[in-house]
Amino acid sequence: MIVTVGDVAAGGHCVARVDGEVYFVRHALPGERVRIEVTDRKKRFAFADAVEIIDPSPDRVEAPCPYAGPGKCGGCDFQHAAPEAQRRLKAHVLADQLTRIGGLDPARLEGLEVEELPWKEGALGWRTRMQYAVDADGKAGLRKHKSRDIVHIDQCAIATEPIRSAKVLARDWKGLGAVGVVDSDDDKLAVYTQMRRTSRPHHKSGPKTVHQRVADLEFDLAFDGFWQVHPLAAETFLDCVLDFLQPREGESAWDLYAGAGVFAAGIAGAVGETGRVVAVENAKSSHTAANLAEWKNAGAIDGDVAETVPALGGVDVVVLDPPRSGAGADVVAAMVTARPRAICYVACDAGALARDVKTFAEHGWEPTRLRAFDAFPMTQHFETVALFEPAS
Structure with missing residues (x-):
């Protein structure tokens, strides 16, 4: 019709x-x-x-990738929209979720923008981590939207140039379920594979431990460890978190769902020798403790956030970067019970953030600052950083 x-x-x-x-x-x-x-x-x-x-x-606009469109690759959602229009669409989604689900007053969100991360290839060539599905004949590709069907492509337009040049898609991967490529800051590609019906990756070639840099900070993590896929995302988010929290000399801080420890390291530098930072992460592939070893005022706990936080006592500031499902009521309650002066929430899903905004409100907390970033151009996804403080 x-x-x-x-x-x-x-x-x-x-x-x-x-x-x-x-x-x-x-x-x-x-x-x-x-x-x-x-x-x-x-x-x-x-x-x-x-x-x-x-x-x-x-x-x-005309989609820059020939594999974007109805019945084709499902990886990108907005290749048919100009990049600035994509950001407006995402800002509308964020405002809708925060008002309709989170209960915020629409007037507080007037002028809300999703900011561009100015990359050298614009909205293309930014994705540093790719995973391709493999069919029964051993050919790799990307799946259709909400489908197990695989679309065979010669390259992915949003993958970085080193990944596009690696020719992974031209190789025979018969007997496997997936193949992935990681492009790290040391210009070395790590390739891994996965068998069918399993999520455990197997290192294939390149470095097993990849190196990443954020300003003057350095991090090592396993080839399958979590890292932001846009080259400018980690530094942009760290700058935003430090600006929002304004950590003070001698303060205590938590970095929850810490990953490699980017926020923990940044805050450790800000609170000085008399401050202390505790990072909580349960993925061994993140190498959190090792990345924080040089910081005498910071350390890592290997544990589940919901189980660990209630036993940590009090704290001055908190940053959290939870999975797509959000923090949830138990973690929000545990954080506010510790009586920090501020909590900075890094969210990859607007709906999950909105649900947690509503939970924060039930505890008398509200978002006082908000920024959003287009860390996933051409797709529906974006990242939001929200500062929560006790309601005045």
């Missing part, structure tokens, strides 16, 4: 309503008149692709 598309929604879709029916439409932009093809029906709504653009938005 032909529909007129409304506002963007979370998940890379725009919403269309026809005769009381709701359609979540991919590959469309707000205001466009398009022909849609339903891809999946639920009880109260349906998912669809825009397969023909009848009246295009002025924000529409």
